Amino acid sequence: xxxxxxxxxxxxxxxxxxxxxxxxxxxxxxxxxxxxxxxxxxxxxxxxxxxxxxxxxxxxxxxxxxxxxxxxxxxxxxxxxxxxxxxxxxxxxxxxxxxxxxxxxxxxxxxxxxxxxxxxxxxxxxxxxxxxxxxxxxxxxxxxxxxxxxxxxxxxxxxxxxxxxxxxxxxxxxxxxxxxxxxxxxxxxxxxxxxxxxxxxxxxxxxxxxxxxxxxxxxxxxxxxxxxxxxxxxxxxxxxxxxxxxxxxxxxxxxxxxxxxxxxxxxxxxxxxxxxxxxx
Amino acid sequence: xxxxxxxxxxxxxxxxxxxxxxxxxxxxxxxxxxxxxxxxxxxxxxxxxxxxxxxxxxxxxxxxxxxxxxxxxxxxxxxxxxxxxxxxxxxxxxxxxxxxxxxxxxxxxxxxxxxxxxxxxxxxxxxxxxxxxxxxxxxxxxxxxxxxxxxxxxxxxxxxxxxxxxxxxxxxxxxxxxxxxxxxxxxxxxxxxxxxxxxxxxxxxxxxxxxxxxxxxxxxxxxxxxxxxxxxxxxxxxxxxxxxxxxxxxxxxxxxxxxxxxxxxxxxxxxxxxxxxxxx
Numbered sequence: 001x002x003x004x005x006x007x008x009x010x011x012x013x014x015x016x017x018x019x020x021x022x023x024x025x026x027x028x029x030x031x032x033x034x035x036x037x038x039x040x041x042x043x044x045x046x047x048x049x050x051x052x053x054x055x056x057x058x059x060x061x062x063x064x065x066x067x068x069x070x071x072x073x074x075x076x077x078x079x080x081x082x083x084x085x086x087x088x089x090x091x092x093x094x095x096x097x098x099x100x101x102x103x104x105x106x107x108x109x110x111x112x113x114x115x116x117x118x119x120x121x122x123x124x125x126x127x128x129x130x131x132x133x134x135x136x137x138x139x140x141x142x143x144x145x146x147x148x149x150x151x152x153x154x155x156x157x158x159x160x161x162x163x164x165x166x167x168x169x170x171x172x173x174x175x176x177x178x179x180x181x182x183x184x185x186x187x188x189x190x191x192x193x194x195x196x197x198x199x200x201x202x203x204x205x206x207x208x209x210x211x212x213x214x215x216x217x218x219x220x221x222x223x224x225x226x227x228x229x230x231x232x233x234x235x236x237x238x239x240x241x242x243x244x245x246x247x248x249x250x251x252x253x254x255x256x257x258x259x260x261x262x263x264x265x266x267x268x269x270x271x272x273x274x275x276x277x278x279x280x
Numbered sequence: 281x282x283x284x285x286x287x288x289x290x291x292x293x294x295x296x297x298x299x300x301x302x303x304x305x306x307x308x309x310x311x312x313x314x315x316x317x318x319x320x321x322x323x324x325x326x327x328x329x330x331x332x333x334x335x336x337x338x339x340x341x342x343x344x345x346x347x348x349x350x351x352x353x354x355x356x357x358x359x360x361x362x363x364x365x366x367x368x369x370x371x372x373x374x375x376x377x378x379x380x381x382x383x384x385x386x387x388x389x390x391x392x393x394x395x396x397x398x399x400x401x402x403x404x405x406x407x408x409x410x411x412x413x414x415x416x417x418x419x420x421x422x423x424x425x426x427x428x429x430x431x432x433x434x435x436x437x438x439x440x441x442x443x444x445x446x447x448x449x450x451x452x453x454x455x456x457x458x459x460x461x462x463x464x465x466x467x468x469x470x471x472x473x474x475x476x477x478x479x480x481x482x483x484x485x486x487x488x489x490x491x492x493x494x495x496x497x498x499x500x501x502x503x504x505x506x507x508x509x510x511x512x513x514x515x516x517x518x519x520x521x522x523x524x525x526x527x528x529x530x531x532x533x534x535x536x537x538x539x540x541x542x543x544x545x546x547x548x549x550x551x552x553x554x555x556x557x558x559x560x
Contacts, residue, residue, distance in 0.1 A: 169453040176449050176466055183463040186456055 001278045004202050005271060006257035008195040009212070014095025015040050015261050018072040021093045025069060026052040029089065032066020036079060037124060039071045039093070040261035041217035044239065048263075063088060073124040074098045076131035097161050098125055101187040105129050105137065108156030113183055116140065116149070118171045119160025123218055126160050142167070143174050150178035157184035162192045162219035162260060164226065191260065192219060199223055199257045203230040206255035208247060211236045212270055213259030220259030227257070239266060240273035248277050281558045284482050285551060286537035288475040289492070294375025295320050295541050298352040301373045305349060306332040309369065312346020316359060317404060319351045319373070320541035321497035324519065328543075343368060353404040354378045356411035377441050378405055381467040385409050385417065388436030393463055396420060396429070398451045399440025403498055406440050422447070423454050430458035437464035442472045442499035442540060444506065471540065472499060476506055479537045483507045486535035488527060489514040492550055493539030500539030507537070519546060520553035528557050 011019070022039055026049075034057045038046045046056060057063050060082040067089040074094040075083075083090055108115050115137035119126045130137050140146050155175055159168045165188055175182055203209050209227045213220025215238060224236035235247060248254065254274055258267050291299070302319055306329075314337045318326045326336060337343050340362040347369040354374040355363075363370055388395050395417035399406045410417050420426050435455055439448045445468055455462055483489050489507045493500025495518060504516035515527060528534065534554055538547050 165456075169456050172456060172462075173449040173453040176445075176452060176464075179466070181463070181465050182452075183461070184456075185461050186459070 001251070001275075002253045003271065003274060004206060004253070004255045005267070006195070006198045006202055006255070008191065008198045009256060009258035010260075010262050010264050010267050012189065012191040012195075012260035014072045014097055014189070017095070018069075018093035019045070021091055022049055022054055022069055023052070025067060025091050026054055029067045033069070034063050034066065035069045035071055036060060036063075036075060036083075037071055037073075038216075039069060040214075041220075041259075042214040042238075042261040042263065042266075043216075044266055045261065045263050060086065060088075067091060070094055071124070072098065074102065074128035076128045078131060095161070095189075097187075097189040098128075101125075101158055101161055102129055102132060104158050104185040104187055106132060108158070108183065108185075109133050109135060109137075111156075113154045113156030114138070114152050116155060116157045116171075116175065117160065118157065118163050118168050120218055123160060125162075129158075140171060143170050146171060146174050146178070150175075152179040154181045154183070155179035157182060158187045160218070161187055161189045162222070163188055164222045165193050165196060195257065195260070196223065196226055199227050200230060202255040202257060203227045203234065206231060206253040207233060208251035208253070209234040209255040209257070210243070210270055210274070211257055211259075212238070212267055213262040214238060217259045217261050220262065223257060223259055227255075231255075237270070240269040243270070243273055243277065245277050245280075248274065281531070281555075282533045283551065283554060284486060284533070284535045285547070286475070286478045286482055286535070288471065288478045289536060289538035290540075290542050290544050290547050292469065292471040292475075292540035294352045294377055294469070297375070298349075298373035299325070301371055302329055302334055302349055303332070305347060305371050306334055309347045313349070314343050314346065315349045315351055316340060316343075316355060316363075317351060317353075318496075319349060320494075321500075321539075322494040322518075322541040322543065322546075323496075324546055325541065325543050340366065340368075347371060350374055351404070352378065354382065354408035356408050358411060375441070375469075377467075377469040378408075381405075381438055381441055382409055382412060384438050384465040384467055386412060388438070388463065388465075389413050389415060389417075391436075391463075393434045393436030394418070394432050396435060396437045396451070396455065397440065398437065398443050398448050400498055403440060405442075409438075420451060423450050426451060426454050426458070430455075432459040434461045434463070435459035437462060438467045440498070441467055441469045442502070443468055444502045445473050445476060475499075475537065475540070476503065479503055479507050480510060482535040482537065483510040483514065486511060486533040487513060488531035488533070489535040489537070490523070490550055490554070491516045491537055491539075492518070492547055493542040494518060497539045497541050500542065503537060503539055507535075511535075517550070520549040523550070523553055523557065525557050525560075528554065
């Protein structure tokens with residue numbers, strides 16, 4: 001059996017940075033240490049942080065004192081204000097690439113563009129971006145949703161940083177049917193684009209594909225969908241123990257990729273599990 | 281037999297305006313009256329203007345005195361300067377929608393964007409647009425050509441006013457692979473878009489399609505290509521007499537459309553010729 005592990009699998013720069021900041025905080029401020037929502041969209045990694053004393057709170061209201069870590073997806077203006085009011089120590093682990101998307105969203109609005117965000121309306125990153133705008137933005141997750149919007153004189157477009165690049169291209173192309181001027185910034189992070197491209201390349205070469213990452217991770221979900229389109233024998237898993245031996249029967253080339261929030265030790269475990277199952 | 285004639289076939293606003301201006305000029309300034317290049321891309325219409333005493337000259341150098349009509353495609357900065365130097369009377373029939381494309385090209389350049397024009401490099405409209413820019417623009421006619429260009433920090437895109445809208449969308453989508461910021465103006469004229477859409481609708485319904493217009497007319501060529509993709513029995517003709525009876529054998533639904541520079545009398549003749557051939 002041949003096993004191909006994507007070079008781009010796993011922690012991206014922003015997630016690695018957030019994890020490092022959290023681990024550092026656990027050393028420096030071990031008491032009353034919280035993240036607002038799970039630090040990253042990976043239950044196993046969050047569990048590990050829990051063991052270090054970092055507790056997840058869903059609302060700032062539930063953090064009366066101590067330190068709060070803002071996760072890589074960013075934080076809404078409302079939550080930022082509340083954290084300041086509560087005089088919490090703030091550790092801002094918002095990914096710099098997400099901050100860049102915030103900047104362009106505000107920039108486009110300030111310059112008179114109606115703003116369209118290609119992304120998931122209920123994703124914390126998108127929610128955070130919208131919270132800083134004077135005028136609300138439209139959010140679309142597929143080309144169909146675009147039909148009910150516009151027309152626009154001046155349309156600005158950005159994307160959730162972990163969105164599918166092909167979807168971004170499709171939305172931009174279709175927006176031309178409804179806008180005279182379009183100004184856009186490609187805010188999809190380079191790592192996401194490279195990861196998607198590599199996943200496509202590997203999926204073409206193998207007869208079974210494992211996509212590892214939290215079920216709540218949007219970028220992993222999209223990675224799985226991209227792989228599934230090319231290789232129907234693609235499976236989204238969170239952990240090694242989920243792999244069913246049946247999946248590997250008669251499969252001679254197995255590919256592995258993982259979302260931006262998947263720790264390397266989980267990828268390693270999956271790799272070992274596949275080798276074990278194929279030997280057995 | 282059923283005959284469907286596109287409502288959007290024939291003279292667009294800009295061509296009609298140029299023709300009216302030329303006819304008016306023939307009355308007011310009948311001596312030494314010239315157009316710089318053919319007024320519109322339709323040999324039959326140009327022949328008719330010739331009968332009224334309007335002569336075609338390919339170069340301003342060859343017009344020592346009198347009146348020059350600038351055609352709907354616009355004129356290059358060099359030719360404009362020469363015409364002024366030669367103290368010619370200028371009748372500027374440049375289509376206002378083409379002038380709008382000039383404006384946006386200059387606007388994007390002035391604002392620091394590298395400019396990409398979706399169009400034919402050797403089309404007089406594109407040549408004219410480029411002549412007014414301090415820094416030259418890139419011109420692409422298909423997505424393949426895009427691959428050798430960029431990458432860009434700030435990319436501005438406009439289209440030749442009669443370009444294929446689907447090509448414009450494709451180029452814009454693909455440009456995202458090579459640009460961080462893209463700012464574009466949809467400079468394709470509304471009439472062109474409507475004409476292309478209607479041609480697609482008719483081509484789907486018929487078993488034979490006639491596309492009428494000058495062989496030197498870019499917008500007619502694209503119209504023919506669009507129809508051919510949907511209905512293989514599509515024919516680009518300039519005049520009624522070119523229709524081969526064989527084309528109509530066993531065809532029960534015939535569609536007709538025509539480019540922006542095709543006079544209505546030619547469309548009428550084609551319609552009558554088809555009816556005659558089907559009766560014979």
